[in-house]
Amino acid sequence: MYIDPVLTTNFDRKLHSGKVRDIYDLDDDKLLMISTDRISAFDVIMSEAVPGKGIILNNLSKFWFDFFDKTDNHFISSGNDYDFSQISRFQSIDIKYLNRSCIVKKAQRIDMECVVRGYITGSAWEEYKLTGKINSRNIPSDLREGEKFSKPIFTPSTKAIEGHDQPLSQSEGENLVGKEIYTTLENISIDLFSQAHTHCLTKGILLADTKFEFGYIDGKISLIDEVLTPDSSRFWKIENHSVGTSPEPFDKQFLRNWLNNQEWDKSPPPPKVPDEILKNTLKRYINIYEILTEDKIKL
Numbered sequence: 001m002y003i004d005p006v007l008t009t010n011f012d013r014k015l016h017s018g019k020v021r022d023i024y025d026l027d028d029d030k031l032l033m034i035s036t037d038r039i040s041a042f043d044v045i046m047s048e049a050v051p052g053k054g055i056i057l058n059n060l061s062k063f064w065f066d067f068f069d070k071t072d073n074h075f076i077s078s079g080n081d082y083d084f085s086q087i088s089r090f091q092s093i094d095i096k097y098l099n100r101s102c103i104v105k106k107a108q109r110i111d112m113e114c115v116v117r118g119y120i121t122g123s124a125w126e127e128y129k130l131t132g133k134i135n136s137r138n139i140p141s142d143l144r145e146g147e148k149f150s151k152p153i154f155t156p157s158t159k160a161i162e163g164h165d166q167p168l169s170q171s172e173g174e175n176l177v178g179k180e181i182y183t184t185l186e187n188i189s190i191d192l193f194s195q196a197h198t199h200c201l202t203k204g205i206l207l208a209d210t211k212f213e214f215g216y217i218d219g220k221i222s223l224i225d226e227v228l229t230p231d232s233s234r235f236w237k238i239e240n241h242s243v244g245t246s247p248e249p250f251d252k253q254f255l256r257n258w259l260n261n262q263e264w265d266k267s268p269p270p271p272k273v274p275d276e277i278l279k280n281t282l283k284r285y286i287n288i289y290e291i292l293t294e295d296k297i298k299l
């Protein structure tokens, strides 16, 4: 199967090129957000694409925005369903970009990554092993790798303009966004996580952790960016989960694991990622998409 990869896009009025998404100004209150096939790990963009990944991210986020339709959010439409007849510069936009796009409401972003963890793994496990804490929070002392927390924990981080996002203690988070907003974001994030965790369980999947972003739209705190994708979350199959081990990942952890075995200091330039790793990453992204949505992805 050959999929034409999209590494970069180049239309008029590009506002921002993130690690994965290219953002365009559509009109006064809307953005066109194109999920490219770029992949980043440890905040470094790999030189290679995972062809088709943007389509999966775009469709999976749409699934979750539909799922969370009672939560204020930025989603307006998939690129495919949008009528561009009034916007001349996008009238002849190729279907390959539309398949990876959505139209969203412009938000004033809140600069904090709202991380929720249901199970101890990844950087949280590393920190806990060393310090017994996670983001400076006290955590019960007898947890093993991959173990479920008694309830999901909120471990936000900064949104670094360049380089690595920094974990925030509760008081640092409160200083960053304000105490009241912090509590609101914590409550919404944990509620969304819990709803998603329940859905995943019905499909035989454990949602280990995820990251949400929020912004203000018309004065209301709203869910923005991507939602519960394998780029922003960790997904495990229930049958692979066994406390004391790190389960097989159906998300970006697969690439991180490979990178952790390379001689690399996690700053640019990244190592060359072999084709086999890229293909295997895509396979896992397709797998988790199809399990969670019960839809067959068309790439």
Ligand SMILES: Nc1ncnc2c1ncn2[C@@H]1O[C@H](COP(=O)(O)OP(=O)(O)OP(=O)(O)O)[C@@H](O)[C@H]1O
Pocket: 016, 017, 018, 019, 020, 021, 022, 023, 031, 074, 104, 105, 106, 107, 108, 109, 159, 160, 161, 213, 215, 224, 225, 226
């Ligand atoms: N509705 C929205 N309004 C404004 N900005 C948004 C909206 N939804 C998402 N964004 C921002 O668009 C960008 C999406 O691109 P991407 O996820 O590739 O960036 P990133 O590399 O994760 O983050 P950044 O570039 O901010 O460091 C992010 O900066 C995200 O905060």
Ligand SMILES: [Mg+2]
Pocket: 018, 225
């Ligand atoms: Mg992002």
